[in-house]
Amino acid sequence: MILKRNQLLILIKLVFNELNWLKLKGKIKKIKLLVMDVDGVLTDGKLYIDNEGNLMKSFNVKDGLGLKLLMENKVKIAFFSGGSGGATEKRAETLKIDYCQVGIKNKFTALSNLQKKLSLTKEETAYIGDDINDIPVKKIVNIFFAPKDASNYVLRMCDAILTNSGGNGAIRELSERILSFKGSLTDIEKKGWLERND
Template identity: 35%
Template sequence: MFPADRCQSLQLLLLDVDGILTDGSVLLDSQGGEIKRFHVRDGSAIKWWRKWLGPVGIVSGRSSPAVEQRGKELGIEHIYQGIPQKWLVVEKLLEKLQLTPDSVCYLGDDLPDVPVLRRVGLAITVADAPQEVRDSAHWVTSRPGGKAAVREAIEAILKARGDWDSVLAAVEGPDV
């Protein structure tokens, strides 16, 4: 069951990349460049979060120019890559933004995400995450990483907060 009671104080969305925004696969081209595949529905939902709830950040254990590019396309304000101990970066970001851990929704899918998942207001993981990660989350999406799981999570949060009708009205636009 979705923990709607944890949604009212959320102000910051933080996302892992591999296994959350992507399916976790690493594709390399013939020159050694990395290719990542992102789901467009996740991108739309990230834009909704930014409009209705606040800033978004990425905290990834790996580094990739594709993540930087996608983050800029979506207007993601805080991008941290190559971060092995994610909680230390999250803690500094919270201090910078003058926020508390309870105001954070974090989506992560693997063991390096567990320290963050255990400390935030709303900890979410994906359907294909390892059991240890699922045990650390408040909620598990029905979708696997890279398959619109971020969209599923953000939609559930917006509905729990009573903001979903505003999103629908904005998407539908004015009558013609």
């Protein structure tokens, strides 16, 4: 079967993306703190507002389990959001995320302060974001990840692009990649999961 030109280009892009991930293996193994933007990363970026003005967001349960697996394997998780409204805080509470900051104007300062509080270095910190307000943190993280539907600005400057979109499994994919490089995924696959999947 002969591949069409578009199929061949997609295949080449996927191969290069996987090679890029392999080059990052050493850096990924050092991750002790994963900080993530919320809207467009943990969610699909859509905001739902009912007729009483209540704000709702949609979160992916598979992403939630991925975060639990990371925390179980000693990776600290932080949610950073420029927005507010309660949904982010509720999701953090459900997943038992220790570090949830909303209404952030300057993510660079917020992340720098969190690193100091946790006594963690740039080399131990990774970030995943999807838009231009996330770009300033690149200077103080070892790896900057992006979901595949991030803004073009972020896609051009990030270190690795996930194959899933924000709110649609990007965080689960990233969790599995991190755990795989840290050597924990095989054990998890054999044992399965016995706790709640929120």
